[in-house]
Each structure stands twice: as C-alpha cells, then as structure tokens.
Amino acid sequence: MSNKGPVSDFITHHFRHFNAASLVDAAKAYEDQLNSGAKMMITLAGAMSSGELGLSLAEMIRQDKVHIITCTGANLEEDVFNLVAHDYYKRIPNYRDLSPEDEQELLDQHFNRVTDTCIPEEEAMRRIEDHLVKRWVKATEKGERHFPHEYFYDLLLSSDLEDDYQIDPKDSWLLAAAEKNIPIIVPGWEDSTCGNFFASHCIQGQTQPSAVKSGIEYMMFLADWYKNNSQNGVGFFQIGGGIAGDFPICVVPMMEQDLGMTDTPLWSYFCQISDSTTSYGSYSGAVPNEKITWGKLGIDTPKFIIESDATIVAPLIFAYLLGW
Template identity: 65%
Template sequence: MGHLSRFMDHHYRHFNAAAMMDAAKAYRAHIAAGRQLLVSLAGAMSTAELGLSLAEMIRQDKVHAISCTGANLEEDLYNLVAHDHYERVPNYRNLSDAEEQALLDRHLNRVTDTCIPEEEAIRRIEDAIVALWQRAGEAGEARFPHEYFFELIRSGVLEEHYQIDPKDSWLAAAAEKNLPMVVPGWEDSTTGNIFAARVITG
C-alpha cells in the first residue's frame, strides 16, 4: 500500500469518506479479478483536467472503455492545444452582466470558473477536423465522433500546438490504446455544432 493509500485508509473512516474507501477497495478487487471498467464522464471533467489522473489509468489498463459527452471529448483536446491561453475566473459566481459580456467579447467561453479561448482552442482544431470529415464524406465512410479525434492525435497534425505533456491527456491515452468509446450527445459539443453547421451549409 502506497503513502496516499495508507493516509486514506487511516483517515477516511466515516460518512462519504468511508463510502469512497469502500468504492476504492471494490474497484481494486474488481480489477485484480480480471474484470473491466467503463468510466462515464459528464460535466466539465475534461476542462477540470481529469486527464492528469485518467490518462495514466488508461495506460495502465485500469480503464477499459469510456462513455462521455461530446463536450468532454473535445475539451480534452482543447486543453492539449490551448492550455496556456485558458483563464481562470475565481469569482465567477459574482460576475455582473457587463463582466460576462467582456469575457464574451474576448472570445472566452466560460465553463464555471475556467474560460476556454475560442481562437486558440476551438478554431485551432476546426480546420484539421473538418478536413477529416470531408475526406471521409468523399470516400463514403462513416465513423464515430471519437474516431476523428483519435485520427487527429495519431496524425501528429496538431503536435506543434501542444501546450501540455500529452501524457496528461486522457484522449491521447485513449487513442494510444484504441479504447472503446461511446459518445452520446454529440450535439452537446461545440465540434458537433460545427459539424451540423457544415452539413447545413454544404
């Protein structure tokens, strides 16, 4: 048992802390028995940089499939290519309408206390992924949303823009492992809306 496990085992004894320990021990036993785990991601977990822990779990074969929203799918890639341009807004609960408008005018898309920069994140990947969609369309190929993201990462076309170590990207780890993924709610994402807009405009 490592230092953190010993600390938790000693201190996390009651209430939600104890329930978390029960879950952690059950998970460890589940994996030790050769069983598999599907992780479901909702909320802004990629923007919260869940990749810092999830990526290594994927690489160590402790996660075997992921179900996530379209937003979580794209936001891990946004973080990979635009991390240094993100802005944190600690007082987000108290923003005035004028302050919200000022963020919008700067093309900063606020997710709770974190702003995703439109130009450096969304627009940076747009041309690359649209090119993949167009090639697939011309070839009569149909793919799942995550397969395009995997191809973007594997192609290396965005590597010059990486602003974090890709070892901290859960999407990069999933692409390495060709992890099975389910992405319900693709329309939940900015990229999904870009796709729909491109279909409408031709």
C-alpha cells in the same frame, strides 16, 4: 501502512466515515473488480476534461485500469482543447461575483466560461475545427462513415497537432485512450461545440450528416462489446449523471429484454460520484437500488454513491488505484 503511496495511505487512515468512507470502500471494491478479471467502464459527465482529470485518468488508461469510456461530446473535445490551448485559458477564482456585464466582457474577448475556467474560442475551438473539417470532408468524398471519437483518434495519432501541444501529452486522457485504442462511446455528440461545427458545415454543403455515425450505432457497438467482454464482469464507474451515465448502463436491459439475450450478465459493480439531490424522477439523483428494477444491477452487485464533488473524489480514487 500499506504498500501504496502517501495519498492512498492518507485516505485509508483519515477517511473513515460518511462520504469519505464511501470513497475508500468504492476504491477498494474497484480494485477487487480488476483483480477478479472484470473490465471497467468509466463515464464522464460535467466538465471533467476542462477540470483536467487527464492528470490522473490518462495514467489509469495506460495501466489498463479503464477498458472503455463513455463521455459527453464536451468531454471528448475539451481534453483536446486543453491539450493545444492550455496557456490561453483564463481562470476566474471569483466567478461567483461576476456581473452580467462581466460575463458579456468575457464573451466579447471570445472566452467561454465553465465555472472558474474560461476556454479561449480562437486558440482552442477554432484550432481544432479545421483539422476535423478536413477529415469530415474527406470521409464524405470517399463515402466513409466513422464515429465521433474515431475522428479525434485519427487527429491525435496523425501528429498534426504535436507542434501545438501546450501541456505534457501524458496528461491528455484522450491521447492515452487513442494510443491504447480503447473504445469510447459518445452519446448525443451533436450536443457539443464540435457537433455544432459539424452541423454548420453540413448546412453549407461541405460534408454530409452521414459522415458521422449515430448514437444508435454507438449502442449497437456497445452491445457487441459488452457481449464479448463481460465473461468476468464489467463494472460501471459513473462520474456525474446525465446521458453519459444513463445511455451506456441501459445496454444490459436492452440486450436482456429487447434482444432476448437472457444470459446477459448484469453490471458487476456500480459507483456514482454525484452532488445531485436524491429525488423522485431524477436519474442523477436516483439511489443505486432503483437500478435493480430496471434490470441494470442485481441484489448482490457492489453499489456505492459518493455524494461529493467529482473533481475532488475522482482523482483520489484514481490515486488509490494507481498506488500513489
């Protein structure tokens, strides 16, 4: 037995083959990265915040096992939705049996469904909207510009929401990130509920698009961060696929090929949790070796793909890294 906790001991004893073995191998290699002084990026696609990944990810952030996060706009906002409206969420275990009429009934009740979890529009989304609009309008009036996550950081650190918390705030990964002030990259933030809010208020003339910095500026920020933090390597831990993974991993070939920074180190570790079918032309379904040809990974980079459900796999890997 190891000096880790019962969850870690269970997976190292029982998870010996196939995807289970890949999970353990990836967790141990992640730990090796940290022990060697490397930084680690975690990317969040899908609906991991509504899946309450903060229950383990927040502690990973507090213990300095995550140094930068890339996430979709949905994951950015949905962690806060859960923080202030958890008691109003509706869970539907039999979601596979819903008829179109059942779905319409949920809409009429102002519930937006994500698999088995329904987000309450009024209690979650609209409660956050007013706080963000106030900040967007103020920035416009002062001629200021900020990244999407910076507005959320300001909101959480201001204590404006504290009276509305419906979960233990230690389980909010975004609050943990704000308290640590770790960088968050949010490509395509416009594709989110709060991005839609922002567009509507720009159309109404209350604020201006320039108040929120763009995805190009996020890439510029990431290039500078990578240059200053890759001396001992930067690992890439990818949950799901899509823009949350594809956008940040491209910073290395961009620096190398487009900026001529030929001494840019490749990503020092790569792991993807995905249930996407391996296929031609699919980013989420591409095997890690394909990334060698794009100048993202090297021949000797530790590479792992765990073909399973991230809501099961990610908490187990985090538990191992936290010694649970």
